Amino acid sequence: MTDPQPPDAYPYETRLDVLHGPLELVDVKALAAACTHPWFNQTLCRVNGSVVRVGVVQGEYHWHKHDDLDEFFFVLDGRFLIDTDSRTIELGPRQGVVIPKGVRHRPRAPEKTTLIMVEGEGIVPTGD
Numbered sequence: 001m002t003d004p005q006p007p008d009a010y011p012y013e014t015r016l017d018v019l020h021g022p023l024e025l026v027d028v029k030a031l032a033a034a035c036t037h038p039w040f041n042q043t044l045c046r047v048n049g050s051v052v053r054v055g056v057v058q059g060e061y062h063w064h065k066h067d068d069l070d071e072f073f074f075v076l077d078g079r080f081l082i083d084t085d086s087r088t089i090e091l092g093p094r095q096g097v098v099i100p101k102g103v104r105h106r107p108r109a110p111e112k113t114t115l116i117m118v119e120g121e122g123i124v125p126t127g128d
Helices: 028-034
Strands: 013-015 039-047 050-060 071-077 080-084 088-091 096-099 105-120
Touching: 028 050, 028 105, 071 080, 071 088, 080 096, 088 096
Parallel strands: 013 039
Antiparallel strands: 039 050, 050 105, 071 096, 071 105, 080 088, 080 105
């Protein structure tokens, strides 16, 4: 399965700026409520060389992989599917999974879904 377009051709709202510093309140509910974009990703904070991001998503992302870094996805509400070359992982509220580095995957959300992602600060969200 090849991706027909380069990653920068996709209409995602990806904000890599760090929204909160240490000791600042992070209000994911308010961020999700204000979101109007169908695939929104905002970096919330840094933790020991990693970043925590919130995603408010619906629809499909493209197939991609990360050569050097793992990703952790944790669903707060909604339903989130992650296709790999060998299977589909389905996550509901309060469920998570680590996608290891090098594993090709395609995230999908059949309904509006809010999730938290933890990944290395240097990760390129659209893939390597």
